[in-house]
Amino acid sequence: xxxxxxxxIVGYGAYIPMGRLRTSEICRVWGGEPPIEEKAVSAMDxxxxxxxxxxxxxxxxxxxxxxKELGAIYVGTESKPYAVKPCGTIVAExxxxxxxxxxxxxxxxxxxxxxxxxxxxxxxSSGMVKYAxxxxxxxxxxxxxxxxxxTVACGGAAFIFGPRSEKTLAYLEGSYSYxxxxxxxxxxxxxxxxxxxxxxxxxxxxxxxxxxAARGLMAELGYGPNDFKYAVFHQxxxxxxxxxxxxxxxxxxxxxxxxxxxxxGNTYAGSTPIGLAATLDQARCGDRILVVSYGSGAxxxxxxxxxxxxxxxxxxxxxVSLFISRKRYIDYATYIKHRGKILR
Amino acid sequence: MSVPxxxxxxxxxxxxxxxxxxxxxxxxxxxxxxxxxxxxxxLEEHQLSDRGRIVSWTVIRNPPKDYERFAPYVVxxxxxxxxxxxxxxxVDVEPEEVKAGMMVEATFRKIREDGTSGIIEYGYKxxxxxxxxxxxx
Ligand SMILES: [Zn+2]
Numbered sequence: 001x002x003x004x005x006x007x008x009i010v011g012y013g014a015y016i017p018m019g020r021l022r023t024s025e026i027c028r029v030w031g032g033e034p035p036i037e038e039k040a041v042s043a044m045d046x047x048x049x050x051x052x053x054x055x056x057x058x059x060x061x062x063x064x065x066x067x068k069e070l071g072a073i074y075v076g077t078e079s080k081p082y083a084v085k086p087c088g089t090i091v092a093e094x095x096x097x098x099x100x101x102x103x104x105x106x107x108x109x110x111x112x113x114x115x116x117x118x119x120x121x122x123x124x125s126s127g128m129v130k131y132a133x134x135x136x137x138x139x140x141x142x143x144x145x146x147x148x149x150x151t152v153a154c155g156g157a158a159f160i161f162g163p164r165s166e167k168t169l170a171y172l173e174g175s176y177s178y179x180x181x182x183x184x185x186x187x188x189x190x191x192x193x194x195x196x197x198x199x200x201x202x203x204x205x206x207x208x209x210x211x212x213a214a215r216g217l218m219a220e221l222g223y224g225p226n227d228f229k230y231a232v233f234h235q236x237x238x239x240x241x242x243x244x245x246x247x248x249x250x251x252x253x254x255x256x257x258x259x260x261x262x263x264x265g266n267t268y269a270g271s272t273p274i275g276l277a278a279t280l281d282q283a284r285c286g287d288r289i290l291v292v293s294y295g296s297g298a299x300x301x302x303x304x305x306x307x308x309x310x311x312x313x314x315x316x317x318x319x320v321s322l323f324i325s326r327k328r329y330i331d332y333a334t335y336i337k338h339r340g341k342i343l344r
Numbered sequence: 345m346s347v348p349x350x351x352x353x354x355x356x357x358x359x360x361x362x363x364x365x366x367x368x369x370x371x372x373x374x375x376x377x378x379x380x381x382x383x384x385x386x387l388e389e390h391q392l393s394d395r396g397r398i399v400s401w402t403v404i405r406n407p408p409k410d411y412e413r414f415a416p417y418v419v420x421x422x423x424x425x426x427x428x429x430x431x432x433x434x435v436d437v438e439p440e441e442v443k444a445g446m447m448v449e450a451t452f453r454k455i456r457e458d459g460t461s462g463i464i465e466y467g468y469k470x471x472x473x474x475x476x477x478x479x480x481x
Contacts, residue, residue, distance in 0.1 A: 018436050043435060044413055045453040049466065053452040081464055090466060094358040094452055318474050326474060328436075337413070344413060 001118070001175045002220075003125030008168035009305065010065065010131065011160040013058020014277040015051050016264055016323035017042040023150050025332045030145040035237045039153035039265025041330060042139045044338050046154070048077040049087045051270070052137040053094045055158035059133060060095060062317050063160045063167065067096040070160070071129020073103045074119055076112025076269040077156075078187070079139045080105060091135065102129070106269075109185060110234055111295025112136060113157070113269040118301060120161040121172060131162045138268035143193035144341060151237055153265025155323075157273035169311040170280060170289065173304040176217035178209055185296035196296070202240075205298050210234065210244050213300035214292045221304055225249035228304075229287040232275035234294035235261035250290075257282045263324050269295075276305075278320035285309040345456070347463050357467035360450055362428065364390035371428040394450035395473070396424035403439040410456050418442050422470055436471040449473045 019041035023034035075087040088103030106112040113136015120132035137156025142148030184205035187194035231254045233241040258275035272293035291303040362373035367384040401420035418434040448470035455467045
């Protein structure tokens with residue numbers, strides 16, 4: 001998919017809550033091997049909406065535009081605080097973008113955030129709106145002792161898209177979406193915790209969709225892996241993105257800047273957007289970045305961005321690395337209190 | 345707080361919007377209809393600064409209903425950069441780390457939940473600024 005007129009990222013911002021749970025803490029309680037070092041845990045007064053608002057405020061500041069210039073705000077999340085009542089309207093009010101703005105929430109497991117990218121790109125490219133904001137934010141839950149509990153985490157990132165101009169940080173070359181009906185992971189209505197197909201989450205799900213979307217996009221654009229300086233893949237754990245990168249022909253140098261899962265965990269809809277934000281923090285003018293999300297259910301969105309010189313202009317906004325180093329360790333008991341797994 | 349009242353006040357609580365007296369410049373938060381300094385009724389909405397310093401604080405160990413799970417938590421009088429003083433919960437900090445004169449910035453948090461089926465009230469709280477060490481001059 002290519003925009004009918006040039007579109008780019010004009011602002012972005014990430015937010016990762018301060019709480020950290022070492023996975024060795026989970027192993028102490030439930031056994032097993034730690035798949036990552038530690039994961040981000042929201043405070044008791046944080047949820048997907050507050051995380052989305054934090055990201056949105058940073059993105060607006062980086063874009064240096066007025067909130068009323070936003071024509072659309074889409075929040076991708078699977079941890080909506082309300083089953084019915086959009087996160088998007090709360091975010092719009094909190095940043096001062098309402099009332100003349102389109103807003104809604106997207107649900108597509110871990111690719112809800114990049115699905116919002118596609119819509120924002122389309123709205124800007126068609127000229128329907130000047131700027132549109134896509135947010136991926138989650139406070140994902142895993143059942144105690146489930147393999148998911150060792151990695152599911154809290155965090156998000158927001159991206160503002162606008163017409164390509166002197167404000168653009170990175171412009172979009174093209175995108176590609178690949179979707180099939182694959183029951184690898186789901187959560188039924190009124191259930192707190194998701195269920196998953198165990199081994200089934202690998203080959204026919206994560207790997208197949210990411211590889212098809214990445215190859216499809218590269219074929220459309222006439223590129224190979226060597227044309228990209230960086231690549232960001234959905235990171236549910238450390239092994240999967242490294243393996244999928246190797247399968248596609250990307251080395252560790254390409255994925256390293258965006259690979260934050262070791263210290264953040266799997267932030268679901270926030271995962272790929274945070275990886276892109278961390279990569280943009282380090283990228284230089286002219287660098288080409290491949291971004292491929294994965295959401296269970298299942299599908300992948302692939303994007304090719306090229307970094308512009310404005311991305312190198314120094315700014316005071318906190319980079320993803322600052323959020324990674326800003327942390328406070330909590331124990332398993334505090335964690336289950338924070339995440340509402342135990343009530344007084 | 346009732347749902348209509350929460351709705352009427354949400355933008356002021358979400359974005360720290362106060363009132364400014366158009367005659368004498370006095371700032372108010374929460375907002376008021378009449379300036380207590382000069383008596384003027386002409387007050388306009390004013391975006392308050394999102395940064396300030398802690399003037400004084402207390403640790404709440406026996407919180408009111410609906411705030412029990414946050415305890416112990418810090419409530420502080422914060423002097424914003426534009427001079428106005430407001431009360432706020434301080435987050436992302438342990439009670440023993442709070443100091444007078446400490447720099448803080450506004451953040452967006454859940455304030456209260458009306459059980460598991462009622463409305464979720466959001467609003468501002470303050471936290472130590474999230475910024476690189478070299479910038480925190
Ligand atoms: Zn006055």
